[in-house]
Amino acid sequence: MTAATVNSKSEGFNPEDFDVPSNYRHWVGDRAENYLGPFFFYMDGMHPRTALRVVNHHCNAHDSVHGGILMALADYTLCLGANGGESESVVTVSCSNEFTAPAFLGDLIEGRAQVIKRGGSMVFVRCELLVGETVVLMSSAVIKRLRK
């Protein structure tokens, strides 16, 4: 995740157009995240909450969500933990994932991250993705801050 130079409103997506609750908002400036998701988030203090409504192109032949989509949403969630939802650029160093349950077509997947340590150059974060009360992925990461 890298912040766009201009965090312009015109690029932004409306969560309700993607069947995601209106308290979430769109991080502007990452083409891949728009394409992969689009993903949405809000900050609960230091801790990000994220969301994705599962559609056809997130799924395999059995209508379950591809592991790559889940890890991409986890990475988005973890990086928001690292930069606190601000425009600071960060880069993932390592990301470890355990797939605890499947998610399916039509599900709303919600992510929540917990920042364990935020150092000057490295941030340690973990998160889980849930469908309702069921954890579908648990994830942890080391993320580097790219401060000037």
Place this chain on the structure above:
Amino acid sequence: MTAATVNSKSEGFNPEDFDVPSNYRHWVGDRAENYLGPFFFYMDGMHPRTALRVVNHHCNAHDSVHGGILMALADYTLCLGANGGESESVVTVSCSNEFTAPAFLGDLIEGRAQVIKRGGSMVFVRCELLVGETVVLMSSAVIKRLRK
């Protein structure tokens, strides 16, 4: 990755249409992989070789490839290691990733997996993704075989 019931030719993508060398072929039946990539592969004995040509929607604002795309390609590569390129359905249990270098717009990313152990129910695989000689991601996974 789950195999389509009908691995029909009509769904297949031609690698050269995506600027990927013609010795690679398309795994048919996973909508997410078609959307995320499309990804391509061939088998070098038991060991898969995979490829993705990076285009705009794989990248963030700095034209570097999103970590989620890299982990999705790694997952594809690892699962092909687990099912040997055959139609056996497999599901990723855990996947650990280290991001060793960035990949950029226009790059051809190639993956190669090494099956460390293929048990009756679980397969242990690791892979690396490369741009030329540079490793951009190293990854390892535990994958479950879904045999009837």
Place this chain on the structure above:
Amino acid sequence: MTAATVNSKSEGFNPEDFDVPSNYRHWVGDRAENYLGPFFFYMDGMHPRTALRVVNHHCNAHDSVHGGILMALADYTLCLGANGGESESVVTVSCSNEFTAPAFLGDLIEGRAQVIKRGGSMVFVRCELLVGETVVLMSSAVIKRLRK
């Protein structure tokens, strides 16, 4: 971690002899854990709490605790999450660790695990190790149950 056939009292260690609070107790029957630690635990419902008092042989030349000791304590903590503190034998399949801060000679390291999913054959657990309020290691694991 595998349960001893006879979970005999005579083998047990007294936590206070190792400067560990008396509400912890000793898991009997694993020679390596006795040697590595000894480690101690109690169950907070389904969630284990564990402890180790750091002595000389846990440390390197700078009196900080070796990463291998921390990962061994994490593995002990995670496996207790998987077997619920009972005598069921379990075996670690994968274990991922992030080292968030150092621990030092004389510290009391405490572990706490959270069972994310306990399936019939596999358990997903994560834990953190702390010195006071500081997390020194975060860890997650896939653990296999060895039921007859």
Place this chain on the structure above:
Amino acid sequence: MTAATVNSKSEGFNPEDFDVPSNYRHWVGDRAENYLGPFFFYMDGMHPRTALRVVNHHCNAHDSVHGGILMALADYTLCLGANGGESESVVTVSCSNEFTAPAFLGDLIEGRAQVIKRGGSMVFVRCELLVGETVVLMSSAVIKRLRK
């Protein structure tokens, strides 16, 4: 792993006293590694080779090696990859492990690491531990160099 100020010969262990082949040598100055193992190594160019002869205190009740011992040996192997067998101090940031097969009492476990990238501040390494031709653990790590 941190280098001792004085890498004195008097502290060194003789591999043959621990039933380890004589081409391996002892890294002096880490009390925990002496206690956990002792572990031995030699450098094959940039790539470390390590060894441990399994004795009683490395094992659980079933005479199989504790996961913590395996991860400690992996950490030792990975750190030697990061510092190239020299006295440079390094510290593990993250370490991911998959347990592919058990090792038993009396086995000689041998480790071999491969340095994937050695940057100015961070090193990416992976390794496997083997008993004969069987991989018992595969592991990967991000390691920080502590240069003055």
